[in-house]
Amino acid sequence: MNSADPTRTPRSRRERPAKPALSRAGIVAAAVHVLRTEGLGKVTMRRLARELDTGPASLYVYVRNTDELHAAVLDELLAEVDLSPAREPGGEWRERLTRLLTSYLEMLFRHPSLARSALTVHPAGAHYLDLVEALLVLLREGGVSDARAAWGVDLLLQYATAMAAEHAGDHPDSLDDTFTAIATASPARHPELARLGDVLVAGGGAGRLSWGFATLIAGIEAAPEPPVTGA
Amino acid sequence: MNSADPTRTPRSRRERPAKPALSRAGIVAAAVHVLRTEGLGKVTMRRLARELDTGPASLYVYVRNTDELHAAVLDELLAEVDLSPAREPGGEWRERLTRLLTSYLEMLFRHPSLARSALTVHPAGAHYLDLVEALLVLLREGGVSDARAAWGVDLLLQYATAMAAEHAGDHPDSLDDTFTAIATASPARHPELARLGDVLVAGGGAGRLSWGFATLIAGIEAAPEPPVTGA
């Protein structure tokens, strides 16, 4: 018994800064770091393995696959969303709801590549639950029925996420092509397009976004009650 | 002048079935075929090059990049959408609008992998213009103002596309995890989640979809007029 030293894993001290043991949290932290510095495109198993000074196979002990990793990253980023509009009773509920959603959307805009994956990969982490809870609180405050609120939350989050995802593509070529196609629409085959050309292309910015939120909220209030099939 | 034969490119007849000359249309057709048989995941430059009996570099003469290829495939598939509800005056406009959108959505459901890319890559092809035109016609018939219709079309298409994209992920693991997280929400930290648990998870099918369409249409009718900034 020559191992009297209580500090764990003494081993041979290397030049490297200690190489902390692998863990899910460590992997996700590294992933967030790579996301912030280089975008989601670089958040790959192989890249992270290099970052953590190991081989890609090692990560599969803690993460099921790349999609799950991205979901974990998203949940981490969700911590940045400002949920205070749901807590502090300042101002009208619709306006506070819009502020909260805008905060969510701004986070995704800061990491546009993440929005795409956010549409298909639903996180299951604590921060995601916090966000949904906050939205439900605000909708309830607005007198929205439970069934409407439950489905409405999905609609609102999906809209914000899709909005960010569209922006993420940001292929100026592709968008230009679409605009040109609309602008040069033949009045014979596409009379409405030709007539509305300007309006269709106009306003890609904040105005459209807040109109979208207002429209969704109005719809949630005005639409028929969802058919609640009790489980 | 020994080339009296009017048939072009006689060359040396090979075993291969003639190897038609490369063209953008041919590439897109091959891409659609691979999509139908193996999904968008296999619609890659390299795979298509193999399919067309050439090297991947050759495709770049006709297609800017992979995203543009996917957009072209989407526009091709858009031809499957049933636009008749916009032409035949049978039934209420809202109901016809929903039928048209459902047809669009069903197409994406048949090719779920395409929906994801449809969110970020806007097609500029003729079929896409046909679809937008049809939606505009129906909204106009419903007395929706031009500005509302212009922005509303985007909202409706985005909802349908995002719905299909979510379904596309189809990672049963990821969804199960989210459901479990909601079901086991702590009443202390997430009272609304705990209270509404059942309702939140309930109804992933057709009911939710048609509620979504109804909600959006109601919102478009009820929301404030968009601030039309004339170009």
Next chain:
DNA sequence: ACCTGAACACCGTTCAAGT
């Protein structure tokens, strides 16, 4: 147990060189 080297089967895109 926990970890990993090496392998398998792929990618997008570019560019110098061929016809």
Next chain:
DNA sequence: ACCTGAACACCGTTCAAGT
């Protein structure tokens, strides 16, 4: 001009083997 072989710089995931 139009086309392409070969190269560059990557991927996700698995599995047999090591400690």
